[in-house]
Amino acid sequence: MLKYLLLLVLLLIVWWAWKKRTGDDSGGNDAPPRTPERMVRCAHCGVHLPESDAVVDGDVHFCNEAHRRAGRHSGD
Known part of the structure; x- marks a missing residue:
């Protein structure tokens, strides 16, 4: 019985290992991928x-x- x-x-x-390896994503992460955001530079400190x-x-x-x-007071 034990065997x-x-x-x-x-x-x-x-x-479980085979299913994980095949990348079955059913019921997984449904969040949309994040898109890169534009970076800006602070006019005061950089x-x-x-x-x-x-x-x-x-x-x-x-x-x-x-x-x-x-920045407004220094006349930039």
Whole structure:
């Protein structure tokens, strides 16, 4: 009886490994792939950051509100 149980466990392990190797993605990750985002440079400190995270003042990008205010006061 024990040898049949071991044989069953071995077959299940082989089946699981084969299924994983073939790349069967049924029920897997359904999220769409992320697209690259444009990077912009802070006009005050020069750090690069994603455009969606930047604070925009006209056509100038800043990394945060404090740098936007500093850039506006310095006449940049």
